[in-house]
Amino acid sequence: MSLFNRIANLTKASLHEVLNKLENPVIMTGQYLRNLEDDIRIAENMLKEQQMNASIRLRKSEDAANAAKESELRALAALEAGDEAGAKVAAAAKIRYEEQAQQYATEAKEAQDRVAELEYRLKEGKEEHARLKEKRNELATRVRKVEEHEQMERPNFSRGMDYGAAARGFERMEEKILEWEAGTQLSGQSYTGSGASSATNPEDNTAVAEELQRMKEQLASRKN
Template sequence: MGALRRLMDLTKAVVNETLDKMEKPVMMLNQYLRSMEEELHALQRELTKETASSRTWEQQIAGCFRQAEQSEQKAREALADDRTIEARQALEARQTYLDQAAEYTRAYEASKLRTAELEQQLKQAQTEYASMQAKRDELMQRAQKVQDKEQTAASSFGYRADTGAAVHGFQRIEERIMQKEAQLEYAESMKAAATASREALIEEQLTRLRNEAPVHK
């Protein structure tokens, strides 16, 4: 939303401070609106992409659970035939699928949050764009009045460094890097914890299946 907010601020600055110095105010106002349209299209594309990503994560989660159930059934069958090694392997596979499901679930939840965030941003952008369209005629009239009053050749804008945009850009990059670092650190800690308890979990599953298995006579 930084780009849209900057466009709004620039337009207000034109009206309140330097509108009387613009060479072609109508052209500039239309350019601002076109820039906002591009931002809207970009947001819509990103939202569509994130929505598709959420569906993909959801499908992968369901697939992992199906594979986990099938692996458990294989473990039951192997244990019933006293094939302990195969039963253990099946339970290992089951746990791997469950670990993957947990990882995909975290990604799915993050994707859903991002989708909601993009939907809110798009809604706000659409509101701002509608407001800008409604005010365009008024701004054009005020620009014309300034030009008529001046009755001089219009002058172009002087160069002004947009340092605020550059600072904001660096801040966004830093925030994204910090976010990725935090995600990697969290993933590594979760992986270490899962590895430490995996063997105990497998033994627990074997015990459960042995207890559930029918006694051979």
């Protein structure tokens, strides 16, 4: 099933371009959660429909099976009465009802299988929603820390975009926040020293560059 695998409205390339320009990516995680909530509601409605469908098919199968038994009794009674023509009609009806009973039973089984799959997908979706909601809180906390260090440099923040693919989006959000955190550390170093004319230690810049490279490699290994 692709119920919880929505394709984003934006292409991956344009999505990354937007994220690179966006100053507060955590805002977008709310849209991811809303998309997932919509999917969960759709699945819940589908589950109810399939449960009803399975119930109806089972009842029809039982009714057809009962009708087949009644037709068999009529055929036997007709034979005992010497009514061969009536026995043939009743026997034909019995066969037809048995076929219907089998068909309805097959359809009921298929509906029950869909019910089981939807129940599993719903459980997965709700667990994923809870995990991403908690992750969003974590990312929001990290963003607030960045904002506190960059109030003068980043006074305003952009507001959301609409696209899906919740889990992949959250990973991209975290990558963006890691870049901010690293940038905040570098910015903090630029204010150290005796005054505005003091030089930055080249070794410190090298260490920061190495640390940024390490984090980029770490993110790349997670994706792989």
